Amino acid sequence: MRGGAGDAYVFLGPSLCVDEAREILAAEYLPPVKMGDVQALLARRPRVVCIVDGYFERVPAVWHKEILFALSQGVRVVGASSMGALRAAELCSFGMEGVGGIFEAFRDGTLTADDEVAIVHASAEEGFRPSSEALVNIRDGLALAEGGGILSPAERDALVAAAKATFYPERSWARVLSDARAAGIEPDRVERLRAFLASERPNAKRRDAVAALEYVAATIDRAPSPASFEFEPTEFWHRLVSTTARTVGGGTEGQASDGPVASAILDYARLAVDDYGALRDRALLWLLASTEAERAGLRIAPEAISAAAERFRLRHGLLSAERTREWLAANALTPEDFTALCRLDAVCDELAAQKGRALEKALADMLKRSGLWADYTEAVQRRDAAIVRAGLANPSLEDAGVDSGGLLAWYKERFRPMHGGVAAHAKERGFGDASAFLREALKQYCAEK
Numbered sequence: 001m002r003g004g005a006g007d008a009y010v011f012l013g014p015s016l017c018v019d020e021a022r023e024i025l026a027a028e029y030l031p032p033v034k035m036g037d038v039q040a041l042l043a044r045r046p047r048v049v050c051i052v053d054g055y056f057e058r059v060p061a062v063w064h065k066e067i068l069f070a071l072s073q074g075v076r077v078v079g080a081s082s083m084g085a086l087r088a089a090e091l092c093s094f095g096m097e098g099v100g101g102i103f104e105a106f107r108d109g110t111l112t113a114d115d116e117v118a119i120v121h122a123s124a125e126e127g128f129r130p131s132s133e134a135l136v137n138i139r140d141g142l143a144l145a146e147g148g149g150i151l152s153p154a155e156r157d158a159l160v161a162a163a164k165a166t167f168y169p170e171r172s173w174a175r176v177l178s179d180a181r182a183a184g185i186e187p188d189r190v191e192r193l194r195a196f197l198a199s200e201r202p203n204a205k206r207r208d209a210v211a212a213l214e215y216v217a218a219t220i221d222r223a224p225s226p227a228s229f230e231f232e233p234t235e236f237w238h239r240l241v242s243t244t245a246r247t248v249g250g251g252t253e254g255q256a257s258d259g260p261v262a263s264a265i266l267d268y269a270r271l272a273v274d275d276y277g278a279l280r281d282r283a284l285l286w287l288l289a290s291t292e293a294e295r296a297g298l299r300i301a302p303e304a305i306s307a308a309a310e311r312f313r314l315r316h317g318l319l320s321a322e323r324t325r326e327w328l329a330a331n332a333l334t335p336e337d338f339t340a341l342c343r344l345d346a347v348c349d350e351l352a353a354q355k356g357r358a359l360e361k362a363l364a365d366m367l368k369r370s371g372l373w374a375d376y377t378e379a380v381q382r383r384d385a386a387i388v389r390a391g392l393a394n395p396s397l398e399d400a401g402v403d404s405g406g407l408l409a410w411y412k413e414r415f416r417p418m419h420g421g422v423a424a425h426a427k428e429r430g431f432g433d434a435s436a437f438l439r440e441a442l443k444q445y446c447a448e449k
Contacts, residue, residue: 009046013053014121014128015081016209024213035060048076052209054083071095072231076224080212081205082117100208118168138163141202293347300346308345314419383447395446
């Protein structure tokens with residue numbers, strides 16, 4: 001057994017018992033990996049990070065980007081068995097080291113679906129005890145049964161296909177035996193299969209986890225290879241860094257130190273916010289925008305971020321640097337958080353511009369869904385009829401007898417305050433430019449005067 005404190009860190013869950021793992025490799029063992037964990041771990045200056053298990057459904061999965069950053073910083077990253085095998089297959093060309101048959105199958109394209117390794121398991125307090133069976137384990141066990149003469153190749157393929165068609169939380173060896181009986185396999189051979197599985201206890205994920213720990217133990221002193229790529233930070237990367245910077249400063253492993261406080265505030269917001277659904281939808285929009293922009297490699301120009309920051313400050317009345325600092329501190333935001341928020345605003349602007357007509361249709365659908373479509377249709381019809389009666393089908397400021405200052409004063413009183421000037425307000429309200437906004441405001445003015 002090799003390795004030592006500070007040398008190796010292993011993200012491990014249901015694939016292998018930690019007590020068994022310690023017999024193979026002296027390392028610090030952490031719960032299954034999730035988004036941000038690898039980035040946060042780099043503050044401890046690990047020599048090797050080994051990813052075996054990871055979350056993927058109830059929390060965001062570990063980012064490829066944070067693994068790439070670790071590699072760019074001279075940290076070896078090894079993957080096997082479960083989430084580690086998936087990420088290693090995707091990133092082996094960048095220097096992540098994969099171990100075991102599951103990794104090789106994903107790397108070579110023999111396996112392609114993430115649910116091959118997905119299972120349901122208990123909590124850390126209960127030792128991550130599995131309550132379903134991984135499809136890769138079912139494949140392995142049925143292949144062994146075929147090799148032992150218990151199943152024919154066609155029967156093996158049929159049982160694998162039945163397991164693959166089963167939702168991953170419902171996969172189990174009991175379900176496989178039931179499928180075997182339903183497929184017409186003779187009862188005595190089904191019983192032989194049951195006895196064989198009970199004796200052999202096939203577990204490809206465990207086997208690969210053991211192999212990965214043995215590999216790390218044998219190569220713990222190996223120097224990392226120089227990164228074959230240049231790491232390029234994105235706005236989402238900066239946001240992740242600002243989040244994990246708070247995580248490693250204190251609190252429970254994998255949980256930000258201000259987590260309980262944030263949870264209490266969110267619970268209060270659920271009671272107090274007038275339209276919690278709108279708040280949730282806005283948060284979901286930001287999450288989806290982040291994901292889409294990261295997937296597409298979207299680049300945001302610095303001037304776009306600066307413009308978004310200026311609109312943000314004007315919208316909140318932050319007219320001085322001191323007032324901005326006070327507001328950020330009061331709302332538990334760092335300057336890095338503020339930059340990340342402004343980046344995300346700029347991302348939403350860019351995605352909106354790219355989506356064009358598709359976004360227009362989505363906006364119309366949302367108005368229909370909210371029940372406002374009928375009211376707004378009637379309002380537009382009344383307005384247009386009033387303009388026609390006044391002989392102002394395409395009015396100018398001169399026709400309306402008002403100057404731009406008077407028009408804007410009327411708009412602020414009639415609709416809402418404006419922050420940041422006409423151009424910024426027009427952009428915020430979704431108009432193509434300031435002139436489009438002013439034309440629409442003028443038509444409404446003429447209809448009501």
